Amino acid sequence: MCGIFGCILKDGAAAPIIHQALKRLEYRGYDSAGEATLHNGKIYIKKDGGKIDEIHRIHNLDDLPGRVGIGHTRWATHGAPTQENAHPHTDCGNQIALVHNGIIENFAELKLELENKGHVFRSKTDTEVIAHLIEENLKSNPSLKFAEAVLEAVRKLQGSFAIAVISSKEPDKIICARRESPLIIGIGKNALYCASDIPAFLPLTNKVIIVEDDEFAVLSPEGFEIRKIADASIVMREPKLIDWTPEMAIKQGYKHFMLKEIHEQPACLKNTLRLQEHYLDLMATFLDRAREVFLVACGTSYHACLAASYMFSKLAFLATYPVIASEFIEQHGKSVNIDSTILAVSQSGETADTIAAVNAARQRAATILGLTNVIGSTLTRISRVYICQQSGPEIGVAATKTFTSQLSVLAQLALRLAKKRGKISQDEMDFIEAKLKKLPDIVETVIRTQEEKVRQLAQKYRDAKVFMFLGRGISTATAYEGRLKLMEIAYVPAMAFPAGESKHGPISLIEEGVPVIFICPRDETHKTIIGNIMEMKARGASIIALIEEGDEEIKKLVDDYIELPKGIPDVLSPIPFIVPLQLFAYYMAVEKGYDPDKPRNLAKSVTVK
Structure with a gap:
């Protein structure tokens, strides 16, 4: 997730306005930033890796000349956060500059095609290919107008994008286009703006037009025009007045970042389905060769590893060992060797205990693989191969969208390894892959249909003193994560166990009215967990169950009960089943008057041991 901005002013300098707009978009990405302006037929660019204030101190982002310009604040997905990879990107002749939010799935094929035509690329990003596509269109057909060349380029793109493009050949225009990634036009008194989010220009205007999927817009001093990408037909749309405060706008109208990020999960899951297959294949190859595989992480990421151990076992017949990172050295430090492979999972890529475990394993010649949300982090630098989960920045301290994104990537990795090993039938493979692609829609359905019911449950149980979470099989990981969310932000003591372990001690805590939450997908554990429900019910527990639709038993x-869509394969079930538990924790915190974005005593990234 990145932030883009553009403006056309009738008077005044664009650069200071772009700079401040990027500051307001920094929550969308903050590992690099840049601006480009047009003046006297020339494009001027300043960009670098780092946070906006750091870049401004070095380069003075406010002194670029011109009344037309674009800007970008980046959360890296392709290429490290360096000056070369920072946006804006240009064509070979530096006559086109472009900023982009999204992921271009077919950039590798397009890049090869353009390189064969003589184009020289300066970065490792997927974005740069768009600038060269536009350049190639203008070169091969000089009669094309700037907007037409952009339109032809975006028609070749696969994936998600919101772009803003300027050209020295038509210096009074900004061309925008979008597919899946957000894009909004702001209408000022003597200016036009385009941006990823309303906060970028909210202090300047509250009059906005939403650009919809597969539309492009031409901004000029005379006004704007929106057309369909498919056939260039004109779209008429009335502007809306936004009455949000700047703080509300950053949260897109949600009361808290956590709730916003729960609702972002369908989009994040779509992004995870756009991973570069080369890296999945490469990581699967390392896993296939390994004598032993440790899945090492902390907190929520550890729960993702626990779920992944079931995925690898069931799909690829690979035994893996999920280990809490802070215990790894004591537990396995002496036995790890050159035949060991460590798959370390860390949202930030900087978690101190995870990095310490990885470094200890490196000293014993183990192979290190990484899964993280931050390109350029320590984990990416010390891993033999790493995958970026592409969740975008997560502001809320309690992990939500990063957890489901990790699960999606790990499921894809397990499927890739299963295919390599030939351990499951093609029909089963096709079924699971098809369901994986539907998960964004499934999660969206869960949020849309169950959120209000979850909120009512939080009201009902807000005074409960303790909760127990139980699941079987892969749902044990879901139970652990649901418990963690409730403890983190609602400060309610909670326990989680494999349901079969409940009668080996935990059941002694059950008395009248104690709420027990069961995770009950219709998998091979279904009949057994019914027995566990009956055991708890007989002792007076209040039972809350997450079930599939139609589970009358x-x-x-x-x-x-909370109902989820039926027919979800068990190896994928933690992704939709965790969502109601995230919402439950959120609404429990709100009911108790706590701020779920800033839980006490916790930090987003734990960088001390």
Whole structure:
């Protein structure tokens, strides 16, 4: 997730306005930034890696000349956060500059095609290919107008994008286009703006037009025009007045970042499905060769590893060992060797205990693989191969969208390894892959249909003193993560166990009214977990069950239930099943008057041991 901005002014300098707009978009990405302006037929650019204030101190982003310009604040997905990879990107002749938010799935093929035609690339990003495509269109057909060349280019793109493009040949225009990634036009008194989010220009205007999927817009001093990408037909749309405060706008109208990020999960899951297959294949090859595989992480990422151990076992017949990073050295430090492979998972890529475990394994010649959300982090630098989960920045301290993104990547990796090993049938492979592609829509359905019911459950159980979470099989990981969310932000003591372990001690804590949350997908554990529900019910527990639609057998046994779409393969079930538990924790915190974005005593990235 990145932030883009553009402006056309009738009077005044664009650069200071772009600079301040990028500051307001910094929550969308903050590992590099840049600006480009047009003046006297020339494009001027300043960009670098780092946060905006750091870049401004070095380069003075305010002194670029011109009334037309674009800007970008980046969260890296392709290429490290360096000056070369920072946006804006240009064509060979430096006559086109472009900023982009999204992921171009077919950039590698397009890049090869353009290189064969003589184009020279300066960065490792997917974005730069768009600038060269536009240049090639103008070169091969000089009669094309700037907007037409951009339109032809975006028609060749696969994936998601919101772009803003300027050209020294038509210096009074900004061309924008979008597919899946957000794009909004702001209408000022003597200016036009385009941006990823309303906060970018909210202090300047509250009059906006939403550009919809597969539309492009031409901004000029005379006004703007929106057309369909498919056939260039004109779109008429009335502007809206936004009455948000700047703080509300940053959260897009949500009360808290955590709720916003829960709702962003369908889009994040779509991004994870656009991973470069080369890196999945490469990581799967290392896993296939390994004598032993340790999945090393902390907190929520550890729960993703626990779920992944079931995925690797069931799909690829690979035994893996999920290990809490802070215990790895004591538990396995002496036995790790050159035949060991460590798959380390860390949202930030900087988690101190995870990095310490990885460094200890490196000293014993183990192979290091990494899964993280931050390109350029320590984990990416010390891994033999790493994958970026592409969740975008997560502001809320409690992990939500980064957890489901990790699960999606790990599921894809397990499927890739299963295909390499030939351990499951093609029909089963096709079924799971098809369901994986539908997960964004499934999660969206869960949020849309169950959020209000979850909120009501939080009201009902807000005074409970303790909770227990139980699941079987892969749902054990879901239970652990649901418990963690509730403890993190609602400060309610909670326990989680494999349901089969409940009678080996935990059941002694059950008395009248104690809420027990069961995770109950219709998998091979379904019949057994019904027995566990009955055991708890007999001792007076209040049972809340997460079930699939139409599970009448469990409905009859429980006090409350949340229904999820049916037919989800068990190896993918933690992704949709965790969402109601995230919402439950959120609404429990709100009911108790706590700020779920800033839980006490916790930090987003734990960089001390």
